[in-house]
Amino acid sequence: MSPHFTTVYPFLLMHNKREQLARQITHNETEIRKAEEEERLLGKLEQTHLAEDIREERKRLWEETKCSQKAYKSALDYQIDHKPERIPRAQDNDGQTLFGAHHYDPVKLEEARERALAVHRAQIKAAQERKDLVKLKNDMESAQETDLLRRVHHDLICDGVKRREAQEAMRRYMESEWTKAVQEKKDRERLEKVLANQPSAMVLQDQCATTQRCFQCKRRLENIGQTNLIGQPSEPGMSYVM
Structure with a gap:
């Protein structure tokens, strides 16, 4: 390159x-x-x-x-074309009664006033009746509510009394059961103590001599070896437990 x-x-x-x-x-x-x-x-x-x-x-x-x-x-033109004629300022009576002709008649005014007073009194009476009716209704409702409250209060008191009576009965029952249990415990402890103090090597005659009454039937042990003693076959010299 x-x-x-x-x-x-x-x-x-x-x-x-x-x-x-x-x-x-x-x-x-x-x-x-x-x-x-x-x-x-x-x-x-x-x-x-x-x-x-x-x-x-x-x-x-x-x-x-x-x-x-x-x-x-077009609407304005129609209104202008069909505009009604004006009412004249005054018209002839032609023998007919004019409106308002008796507005200043004393007799007519007195009659109108009496009618107005009658209407006013009727309105006052109707209002008072409505007021009395409402008051009566309210009084009845208040009485019913008071009676209902009184019954409820009485029922509550009765329920409280019954509940306290039931509680008192339960308390007495528990106290009696407790007392009974305590007594049974004391009796059992006493029996265990008596049995523990008795020598096991004593024969039946010696046990009867030291024991005055049977603990179960509370009978005297004068008849040694008879109906109030339970005999069991055993070897000679074995101790008996009553």
């Missing part, structure tokens, strides 16, 4: 890369310009459509306003 080739080849590579970069930059700029142009065109189209929509909406509103004005004007 010649020295000239080694110096020219890197330069050619750099030149090619520079041209490729330039082409890519140009292509990218072209694409960006196209995209911007398309966006501007789309924006103009949207503005055009929006302007057309606004124009149509204004036209529709103007037509509706115009129709409303026409309808209002």
Whole structure:
């Protein structure tokens, strides 16, 4: 490979890369310009459509306003065309009774006052009757509530008395059971003490001599070896426990 080739080849590579970069930059700029142009065109189209929509909406509103004005004007014209005639300031009586002719007649005024007083008295009476009826109803309800409270109080007192009586009966029963249990315990301890003090080597005759009465039946032991003693077969010389 010649020295000239080694110096020219890197330069050619750099030149090619520079041209490729330039082409890519140009292509990218072209694409960006196209995209911007398309966006501007789309924006103009949207503005055009929006302007057309606004124009149509204004036209529709103007037509509706115009129709409303026409309808209002026609209604006013109809009212003006069919306006009723004015009432005259005065008319002839023609022998008929005029309204308000007896407003200042003393007799008529007195009758009207009496009627008003009668209506007023009737209203006062009706109001008083309603008031008395409400009061009577409230009194009856209060009496019923008082009676109910009294019965509830009496029932509570009776329940308390019964509960205390039951508690007292239970307390007496428990006391009697406790006393009985204590007495049974004392008797059992006494019996165990007596049995513990008796020598086991004593024969039946010696035990009968030292014991005056039977602990179970409380009989005297004068008849030794008979009905009040329980005999069991055993070897001679064995002690008997009563």
